[in-house]
Amino acid sequence: MPDTERNLRASLISTQIVGMVMNRYIWQIGTIATLPAPSVTDLIAPTIQHYLADPLPPSLSDDSRSPGRPDRSSESRQPFSGPPPSR
Template identity: 45%
Template sequence: MLDAARAEFLERGYEAASVRAVARRAGVDPGTVRHWFGDKTHLFTATLGLADVDPAAVVRAATDGPVAGLGERLVRAVVTVWDTDYGDTVRLVIPAVMSDPGLRALLPQFLGAELLGPIVRRLEVSNARLRTSLVASQMAGVLMTRYLVPIEPLASQPPERVAALVGPTLQRYLTDPLPAVAHGPAEEQNSSHGE
């Protein structure tokens, strides 16, 4: 089933793939796929080797509560999830995904739909996608320097301390005014779309 899921995701993309299509490709009933993997999100994370990670739980942990503390809650939720096995999963999965062009191309779709999308909707501002992409860049840096290329003392700080240190930067991206820059072609295009 995981081979069929991988093929389906690579062929159709994350958003267009379905549990039913994966079941058809694997030659099983859709109920069998749902029994073992639940929904499409969990099927995709299992395809990446992250069967025990529930992206919806991470997002809920971050988005439950006022927007004012969202940055700190997000850092705490992400770091707590990856700390459960001392970062071993991150060290195994991220290099594998990054070395696979198909999975690497799917990752932005998955992150956008399942992790960043709920935050975009929570912000309710026209440039929410830009803001959440800035947050993602900061979190990628935290994951890199905490787990992949551990830099001390950040790598050994408890999740609460990391959240207290990094959370305000994420919060600034989420809610503070973004700096104005001179308009160039790309900036004009982004401005016309509210981003």
């Protein structure tokens, strides 16, 4: 497996775990905050397994670019300057 795919899969898995931790323990939002740990594992495990083993969407092939989409990796990006001022 190429490094880029490995890194992408690891990032996808981390979004699931960090999101669950934030929702369950930090924000304590909804039923997910009070579910027993085995139930949480049963809910999140299929998604993590999917990211580990299943094929990625075809749109991510060819260096993670969709067909017909220009490569903008060399373009300079402006840093986020925040929301526009209030009127």
